Amino acid sequence: MIQKLLTFAGVLALVTGIVVGIASTVDGASQSPRASSPSRPSLFTQAQAAAGEALYAKSCASCHGAALAGGTAPPLSGSAFQASWSDPRVTLDDLFFLLRTTMPPRASSSLSPQDHAAVFAYILKANGYAPGGEPLAVDAPKLKVERLQSVPAGGRAVARTPPPAFIPAAAGAMPAGSGPDQATLSASSRSTDWLVHGHDYSGTRFSPLDDINTTTASRLAPACVFQVGERDNFQTGPIVHNGTMYVTTMTSTIALDA
CATH class of the missing domain: 1.10.760.10 (Cytochrome c-like domain)
Structure with missing residues (x-):
């Protein structure tokens, strides 16, 4: 909050x-x-x-x-x-x-x-x-009339035994630079990844993956729920590359094992 x-x-x-x-x-x-x-x-x-x-x-x-x-x-x-x-x-x-x-x-x-x-x-x-x-x-x-004061020497605030709610990257961390090359992006219409917002440059929003079809759709169930930490409404377009899903919020870019 x-x-x-x-x-x-x-x-x-x-x-x-x-x-x-x-x-x-x-x-x-x-x-x-x-x-x-x-x-x-x-x-x-x-x-x-x-x-x-x-x-x-x-x-x-x-x-x-x-x-x-x-x-x-x-x-x-x-x-x-x-x-x-x-x-x-x-x-x-x-x-x-x-x-x-x-x-x-x-x-x-x-x-x-x-x-x-x-x-x-x-x-x-x-x-x-x-x-x-x-x-x-x-x-x-x-x-x-009062101002927020520091914790006295030797004092402590709340016990912090729970794990962190969010784990940020190390300061100064840089992307590996190993994203898809242009040839891969140009062939994205045939890719099982989701490399651009609409899946491919034509915006087909279609994946050739066939594990989900009219027979299996009724058996779909959530496998994971991830809290991105945004309470306000926002729009995003996740992309997937080599088994990693990238989700952007208003303040964060999050990589998830897809």
């Missing part, structure tokens, strides 16, 4: 004309990450954060990862998230406003104000804030 909040589809959000981004310091490196202090106030309850964790799993994790570590959308905890929200002019109220008015994408009204507050409480807890006795509210005055 959260694309363009944090960019709660791969871009950093703009808040009142500034690209927000956070890395404020915390008093006392030895301070316990679970202890409240004047510089790190308690803004939510434990029950509220627990409810937010369940809501996050249902509405946000498909894009931002099961443990807020990022997926097809940016992380919502840890140093990368904090670094993206480091502008001192941006308050927690700004961050919360962006969350509750844009997330989930095109479906922010699917969550109630209380639900959005619970999800925000979970995000704050994941970033080192301790729960207290007063639940977070949309109009909480403290949010208007």
